[in-house]
Amino acid sequence: MAAFFSFRQMRLFLQKEILVLPSRTIAFFFCLALLLLPLVTKDPYLLRIIIFSSIFAIFAASWDLLSGFTGQMNFGHALFFGVAAYTSAILNLRLGLPPWLTIPLGALMAVVAGLVVGIPCLRLRGPYLALATLAFPIILMAIVFTIPDLTGGELGVSGIKQLARSRIATYYICVILMLGLGLLMWKIGDSKIGIIFHAIREDEIAVRASGINTTRYKLLAFSLSGFFAGVAGGLYTHFIRIAGPSTLEVSLSFQAIIWAIFGGVVTIYGPIAGVFILYPLMEFLRILPEIRTLLFGLTVIVILLFMPEGLTTWVRDKIEKECPRCKVRNGAWRKTCRVCFADMKQKVVSRSY
Amino acid sequence: MIENILINGLIHGGVYALLAVGFSLIFGVARIVNIAHTAFYMVAAYLIYTFATRLHLHPLLAIFLSIVIVPLIGILIYQLTIKPIQEHHVTVLIVTITVAIVFQEIMLLLFGGHFRGNPSLFVGYLEIFGVRVSYQHLLTLIVVFFVLLVTWWILLRTRLGIAIRATAQDREVANLMGMNVSRVAMITMGIAVTMAAIAGVLVAPLSVVEPYMWLHPLVMMLAIVVLGGLGSIKGSLAGAFILGFAETLVVFLIPLGAFLKGAFSLTIMIVVLLIRPEGLFGVAFEEER
Numbered sequence: 001m002a003a004f005f006s007f008r009q010m011r012l013f014l015q016k017e018i019l020v021l022p023s024r025t026i027a028f029f030f031c032l033a034l035l036l037l038p039l040v041t042k043d044p045y046l047l048r049i050i051i052f053s054s055i056f057a058i059f060a061a062s063w064d065l066l067s068g069f070t071g072q073m074n075f076g077h078a079l080f081f082g083v084a085a086y087t088s089a090i091l092n093l094r095l096g097l098p099p100w101l102t103i104p105l106g107a108l109m110a111v112v113a114g115l116v117v118g119i120p121c122l123r124l125r126g127p128y129l130a131l132a133t134l135a136f137p138i139i140l141m142a143i144v145f146t147i148p149d150l151t152g153g154e155l156g157v158s159g160i161k162q163l164a165r166s167r168i169a170t171y172y173i174c175v176i177l178m179l180g181l182g183l184l185m186w187k188i189g190d191s192k193i194g195i196i197f198h199a200i201r202e203d204e205i206a207v208r209a210s211g212i213n214t215t216r217y218k219l220l221a222f223s224l225s226g227f228f229a230g231v232a233g234g235l236y237t238h239f240i241r242i243a244g245p246s247t248l249e250v251s252l253s254f255q256a257i258i259w260a261i262f263g264g265v266v267t268i269y270g271p272i273a274g275v276f277i278l279y280p281l282m283e284f285l286r287i288l289p290e291i292r293t294l295l296f297g298l299t300v301i302v303i304l305l306f307m308p309e310g311l312t313t314w315v316r317d318k319i320e321k322e323c324p325r326c327k328v329r330n331g332a333w334r335k336t337c338r339v340c341f342a343d344m345k346q347k348v349v350s351r352s353y
Numbered sequence: 354m355i356e357n358i359l360i361n362g363l364i365h366g367g368v369y370a371l372l373a374v375g376f377s378l379i380f381g382v383a384r385i386v387n388i389a390h391t392a393f394y395m396v397a398a399y400l401i402y403t404f405a406t407r408l409h410l411h412p413l414l415a416i417f418l419s420i421v422i423v424p425l426i427g428i429l430i431y432q433l434t435i436k437p438i439q440e441h442h443v444t445v446l447i448v449t450i451t452v453a454i455v456f457q458e459i460m461l462l463l464f465g466g467h468f469r470g471n472p473s474l475f476v477g478y479l480e481i482f483g484v485r486v487s488y489q490h491l492l493t494l495i496v497v498f499f500v501l502l503v504t505w506w507i508l509l510r511t512r513l514g515i516a517i518r519a520t521a522q523d524r525e526v527a528n529l530m531g532m533n534v535s536r537v538a539m540i541t542m543g544i545a546v547t548m549a550a551i552a553g554v555l556v557a558p559l560s561v562v563e564p565y566m567w568l569h570p571l572v573m574m575l576a577i578v579v580l581g582g583l584g585s586i587k588g589s590l591a592g593a594f595i596l597g598f599a600e601t602l603v604v605f606l607i608p609l610g611a612f613l614k615g616a617f618s619l620t621i622m623i624v625v626l627l628i629r630p631e632g633l634f635g636v637a638f639e640e641e642r
Contacts, residue, residue, distance in 0.1 A: 073443075120623065123630040127386055131579045132626055135619035138572060142616030146609065250568060254450050261447045294458035297451045301434055304448055308438040 020338060022319040022331055027269065030276075034175050038168050047171045051239060053279045054178035059232035060259040060271035065185050066225035067257075068265035069194060071201030072218060073130035077256045079117065079137040080110040080226045082248035084233030089157040089243035090150065099163050103234030110230025111223045118222035122215055137248040144245055156244025163238040174235055178272070181228055186268040188224065197221055198266070262300055264310025273312050358598075358605050360490055364559070366597025367497030371552040372570055373577040373589035374504060375545030381521035381584035383538040385435060386446055391567040391574060392453035393546045397423045397553030398562045399460055402471055420550050427546030428539060436535070453567060460564040468561040493555045500551055501590070504544070508586070517541055521584065572615055573600070576622040582635020591633055596621065 018024045034050070063077045084106035091102045117136050124132055144151045151157065164170045188194055196217050199207045208214050237243040246252070263274025281299070285292035307314035320329045321344055323337035330338050337344060376390045397419050404415035430452055438444050473489040480486075508514040519527040520537045528534045560566075577596050581588025596618045603617045625633065 120627050124626060127380070127583055128579055128626065128630065128632070130386070131575045132623060134572065134575060135623055139616040139619050139623075142613050145612045250572065258447055258450065261443055265443065290462060291458070294455060294462065297455035297458065300451045301448055301455070304444050304451075305434065305437055308441040308444045310444075 020331065021329060023316055023329075031179055034179070038171060042168065044167050047167050049280055049283050051171055051174045053276050054174040055232050055235045055239065056256075056259065056279055057178050057272040057275040058181050058235070059229050060256050060263070060275050061182055061185050061268050062225045062228035062232065063256045064260045064265055064268055064271045065189065065197075065228065066221050068260060068267075068271075069189055069197035069201065070218060070221045072221065073126070073133075074225070074253075075130045075134035075257070076117070076137045076253050077133075077225075077229060078248050078250070078252040079113055079133075079140060080229035081233035081236070081252060082137060082140065082243075082245075083113040084110040084230030085237035085243040085247040086144070086151060086157065088234040089160050089237050092160045092238070093157055099161060099234075099238045103231060103238065106234040106237075107227045107230030110226040110233065114222040114226025115219065118219050122218055134250070134253070137253065138250065141245055141248045144248065152244075154245060156242050156246075158242040160238060160241045160243070162241060163235065170239065174239070177231065177235065181231065182268060182272055185228060189266075189268055193217070193220065201266075258300060261310055262303065264313035264316075267310075267312060270310050270312040274310070277311070354605065358601050360486060361605075362594075362598035362601040364490060364493050364497075364597075365601055366594035367494060367501075368552045368556055369570070369573055369577055369597050370590050370593035371497060371500060371548045371555075372574045373581070373593045374501065374586055375548035376574055377578050377581075377584055377586055377589045378517070378521075378541050379538075379545040380578070382517055382541040383439065384442065384524075385439070386442075386449070387435075387545075388446065388449040388571065389430065389452040389456070390449075390545065390549055391571040392456040393423050393427050393549040394553035394556070394570060395460065395562075395564070395567040396426065396456060397550035398471075398557040398566065399464065401554050401557045402464075402469055402562050406469075406471055416554050419554050420547060423550035423553070424543045424546045427549075428543050431539060431542045436539075453571075457564045457567065464564070466564060468563045470561055471558045473558045489558055493559065496551065496555060500548060504548065505586075507544070513537075513540065569615060573618060576619050578632075580622045580625050580632055582632030585632070585634040588632055588634030 014028075018028045037050070038047070059077070059081060062080070063074065066072060066077075067074045084103075086106075087109040088099075088102040088106035091097045091105055092099065097105070113136075117133060121129055121132050145153055148154075162170070164173055189197070196207065196212060199212075200214055200217060204214055233247060236247070259274040259278055260271035261274075262278060263272065264270030278296070278300075282292065282296055285295055288295065303311060319332050321332050321334075322328070323330055323340065323342055323344065325342035326337060326340040328337060328339045330344060335344055336342065372391060372394060376387060379385055379387050379390070400419040400422060401415055404410045404418055405412055408415075410418070434448050434452060435445055438448065473487065476488065478485045478487040479491060506514075508518060516527070516532045516537050517540075519530070520532060520534055520541075524534055527537075573596060577592035578589055579592075580596065581590070581592030599618050599621055600614045603614045604611055607613060629635075
């Protein structure tokens with residue numbers, strides 16, 4: 001980008017593009033803080049929490065890309081995570097492939113899983129689809145238990161290679177991958193494909209009537225989402241160096257949905273924010289081991305009662321307003337739009353669908 | 354062997370039927386996918402454990418108390434957490450999942466993670482055609498049959514039942530006809546949770562009581578409602594007995610069957626969905642726009 005050619009241009013870019021909107025400012029400083037954190041502290045426990053948060057952020061965002069954008073509710077998202085985790089682990093252990101090869105291969109295997117689930121499930125809608133997808137990780141888990149020679153049964157596959165030698169290198173791999181893949185997913189959501197995904201959620205029949213092959217796009221959503229979730233699964237298994245049945249559990253699928261909806265769906269940054277708030281909160285609550293899950297549950301319920309559309313959506317609507325004329329977002333403090341100088345106080349005709 | 358399969362299949366099927374019919378009712382009326390449904394079943398099981406085994410109350414009193422208290426909790430949960438956000442379907446889903454987790458944690462706090470056994474409330478057995486059927490099993494079968502009959506009667510023969518079915522068919526028109534839709538939804542929630550509570554009370558003496566006992570029935574219940582067709586009571590009944598028997602057969606006939614029982618039932622569900630995407634008795638209705 002041209003903006004990075006000189007210091008002056010960089011400053012201008014910062015001023016004109018990032019600091020004008022509070023949400024962009026927050027996102028910018030969040031990325032900056034993540035990248036600079038190891039300069040301040042090398043506390044392995046803190047780094048570990050952020051590594052886990054990054055991995056699960058990719059996972060939750062990939063759920064959003066499928067279920068949030070296209071509205072194809074997936075209750076068995078752990079399938080992708082688990083398939084990739086087991087594939088990476090077995091490839092690494094049996095064939096001795098290095099992590100930078102096993103993780104993409106695991107992710108591709110998750111894409112295959114996405115197609116295996118997607119093709120039969122495309123005929124189902126709404127709650128039917130949700131409940132049918134719930135079944136697949138459970139069935140796979142039964143298969144895992146019945147072939148313990150390959151999968152290690154209940155104990156899982158252990159003795160896998162580390163992601164990187166040092167904790168800080170691991171940290172940078174996970175954080176940069178999270179930021180990169182998050183940006184990629186966000187861009188996909190903003191692209192033409194993303195618009196079609198949105199449209200499928202709102203009114204599938206209308207999309208089909210406009211001559212778009214919705215089946216193909218839904219399969220695309222399944223594969224893309226499977227790929228990103230697979231990357232998360234591979235990273236996870238190489239970080240904790242074990243691939244066990246817990247990667248396929250119903251509770252992991254539910255966890256992804258909780259993170260995503262808590263943060264706010266159809267945003268990509270919402271689920272990421274959700275994970276980066278809830279996962280460290282869960283770790284922090286370790287000081288109260290007995291009631292930490294209880295407190296976690298109550299927090300989620302209370303916040304969702306006040307902000308049913310998710311945290312980031314609620315915050316964004318508080319700090320930013322849409323220009324009534326040109327629909328560009330503005331900081332809530334502005335009296336006129338930053339692009340078309342329209343009066344921000346004008347009555348907005350509510351757009352209801 | 355065969356008689357064991359028959360009795361166990363009937364009992365599992367019956368308990369699943371109680372759960373699935375309740376879930377179907379509340380889905381039909383309020384369009385809520387209530388994941389916390391089986392959590393109420395767990396709460397009922399714990400209550401009967403507390404009353405009968407800890408406090409040594411008379412079994413009938415313990416049963417009565419459990420079946421009264423749980424629906425009250427259910428209605429309270431509905432009013433406090435589900436109703437305010439009913440328009441946001443996805444959020445309702447998460448809230449009910451979280452409610453179930455909260456119940457699980459409360460039970461973990463109060464009772465610990467141990468597996469609690471309950472002695473049978475009624476000891477003894479009856480011989481039918483040379484097969485020994487314990488009173489507890491017999492009671493379970495009779496109660497299941499009776500409750501299903503009563504539910505059927507309420508739905509088809511009373512004013513309330515007509516209101517429930519009307520609301521399930523078309524919420525807006527039912528509202529226009531002067532039915533208090535949100536009250537109908539609340540009452541339906543009460544009925545559904547009562548059925549879950551009865552299922553819990555029946556299961557407590559037959560198996561162990563533990564804080565994670567809601568997960569397996571949840572998966573089974575979801576499979577059953579999908580298999581039978583969402584919102585269809587008849588479908589839920591049929592699905593419950595099909596999967597109840599399938600599960601029992603797998604456990605009895607295949608070694609390692611306990612691992613596979615869930616997976617086997619779910620495979621049946623997926624096969625049925627592939628052939629009939631709307632389930633066995635579901636109506637293929639045009640999607641709401």
